[in-house]
Amino acid sequence: MINVLFVDDEADVLEGLENRLRPWRSEWHLMFAGSGDEALAAMRQRHVDVVVSDMRMPGMDGASLLRAVRERQPETVRIILSGQADREGVMRSLPVAHQFLSKPCDARRLHAIISRCRLLQDELFSDAVKQAIASVSTLPALPRLYWELAEELDRPAATLKRVAAIIEQDVAMTARLLQVVNSAFFAFARPICSVRDAVTLLGLEPVRALVLTSELFRGMAPLCLSGGLDLERLHGHALRVATIAETLPEDPQTRTIAMAAGMLHDIGLMVLSLPPQRPDVAAPPPLPLHCAEQQPVFGTSHALVGGHLLALWGLPQPLVEAVAFHHRPSLLDDLHLSAAGAVHIADWLAHELAGSHAGQGGDEALDSAYLSRIDRLHCLPQWLERHRGSGDGHAR
Structure with missing residues (x-):
C-alpha cells in the first residue's frame, strides 16, 4: 500500500477527492492536508510516496510545497493538480513537479497516472538511483519549451504552425532543429530553411522528442561533461538510432x-552519469554498458x-516502454516488431556500424530470443548492409 497525500485549501475539493477515490482504498492510504504547512507536518509523521497539490493556496503555494517535498523526501512523486488559470504558477513549478494535471480530473485518470508513476518506480531496484532521478532538478522537471x-x-x-511558433521562441532550439534536419542523418532532397518545413517533414512526435533531448543535452552539459560523459557523441548516437x-x-x-524513442533511448545515462551514482567512465567497462549497470553499484x-x-513526465506509454525495454524487448509480450524492438535493433545496428561492439560482447547484447519470436533474425544482414550503404545509418 502506498501513501498518497492530497493538498488543497478548499475542504470541499478534498472531500470530493476522498469520495471519488474510495474504490482504491485497498491500494492507497489516502492522506489530506488543507495547506502546505499541514502537508509538511503530515510528512514528518509518515513517509509519503506521492504528493498531489493544488497550485494556488494562501501562504505556501504548490510550487513552494513541492520544492520543500523534494528537499525532505526527494524520491516522492510530485504532481500539481491545478486549474487552467494557474498557468503562470505552473510554469514556476516546472523545476519541482513531475507532472501537471488540470482540474477537474477524472478519478480513474488520476488513479491511472499515479499508478503508472509508481509502477515503473517499483521496477527500479536501487534506492540510490530512484533518489537520483527525483532529486536532480535539471532532469526530472520538464524543460519550459517542451512543456x-x-x-x-x-x-x-x-x-x-503553432508548434513551429513555439520552437521559434528559442533561438538555440531553432538552430538545433534546422541543423539536425539538414544533417546527413535525414538526407532530405532539398535544404530545409524553416522550422515549419522541418516540423512538417519530421512529424509532431519526433519533433517533440527532438526538442526534449536537445533541451536536456543543453541543460545537462556542464554536469555530464564534468562526470566524463561525452554528450555530443551520445546525441549523435541517439540521432543515428x-x-x-x-x-x-x-x-x-x-x-x-x-x-521518438530512439532519440530518447539513452536518456537514463544522464542520470547514471551524475556522481556519486556512476563510477569513473574514463575507461570502458569490460561488459556492455547495459550489462555493467546491472552490477550492485547500480542495481x-x-x-x-x-x-x-x-x-x-507523462509521456505516452508505448514510448515509455520502448525506452525502458530497448535492451530486452523479449520481456514484453509482443509478437510483432514493436517500437521497443525497433529501437533495440537500431541500437545494435548503430553500434555495429560504428565498430563499438568490438571487444565488448556485442553479440550477447542482441536479444536473439525476441528476433526469433517475431521471425526477424534472418533480416539482420540485410538491415546491416542497407544502413552501411547509406553512409549515415539512414535509408529513405
Whole structure:
C-alpha cells in the first residue's frame, strides 16, 4: 500500500477527492492536508510516496510545497493538480513537479497516472538511483519549451504552425532543429530553411522528442561533461538510432514512436552519469554498458531509469516502454516488431556500424530470443548492409 497525500485549501475539493477515490482504498492510504504547512507536518509523521497539490493556496503555494517535498523526501512523486488559470504558477513549478494535471480530473485518470508513476518506480531496484532521478532538478522537471510544446500537441486542434511558433521562441532550439534536419542523418532532397518545413517533414512526435533531448543535452552539459560523459557523441548516437529505427516497422504509428524513442533511448545515462551514482567512465567497462549497470553499484539499468523518468513526465506509454525495454524487448509480450524492438535493433545496428561492439560482447547484447519470436533474425544482414550503404545509418 502506498501513501498518497492530497493538498488543497478548499475542504470541499478534498472531500470530493476522498469520495471519488474510495474504490482504491485497498491500494492507497489516502492522506489530506488543507495547506502546505499541514502537508509538511503530515510528512514528518509518515513517509509519503506521492504528493498531489493544488497550485494556488494562501501562504505556501504548490510550487513552494513541492520544492520543500523534494528537499525532505526527494524520491516522492510530485504532481500539481491545478486549474487552467494557474498557468503562470505552473510554469514556476516546472523545476519541482513531475507532472501537471488540470482540474477537474477524472478519478480513474488520476488513479491511472499515479499508478503508472509508481509502477515503473517499483521496477527500479536501487534506492540510490530512484533518489537520483527525483532529486536532480535539471532532469526530472520538464524543460519550459517542451512543456509548452506538449501542451499544444495535446490539443485536439494542434497545428504545425503553432508548434513551429513555439520552437521559434528559442533561438538555440531553432538552430538545433534546422541543423539536425539538414544533417546527413535525414538526407532530405532539398535544404530545409524553416522550422515549419522541418516540423512538417519530421512529424509532431519526433519533433517533440527532438526538442526534449536537445533541451536536456543543453541543460545537462556542464554536469555530464564534468562526470566524463561525452554528450555530443551520445546525441549523435541517439540521432543515428532514431533514424534507423524509423525505417524498420511497417506500421506508420509504430515508426513514429520508434523514431521518438530512439532519440530518447539513452536518456537514463544522464542520470547514471551524475556522481556519486556512476563510477569513473574514463575507461570502458569490460561488459556492455547495459550489462555493467546491472552490477550492485547500480542495481538497475539505464533503460529502466530512462523509462521511469519519461513515465514521471507523462509521456505516452508505448514510448515509455520502448525506452525502458530497448535492451530486452523479449520481456514484453509482443509478437510483432514493436517500437521497443525497433529501437533495440537500431541500437545494435548503430553500434555495429560504428565498430563499438568490438571487444565488448556485442553479440550477447542482441536479444536473439525476441528476433526469433517475431521471425526477424534472418533480416539482420540485410538491415546491416542497407544502413552501411547509406553512409549515415539512414535509408529513405
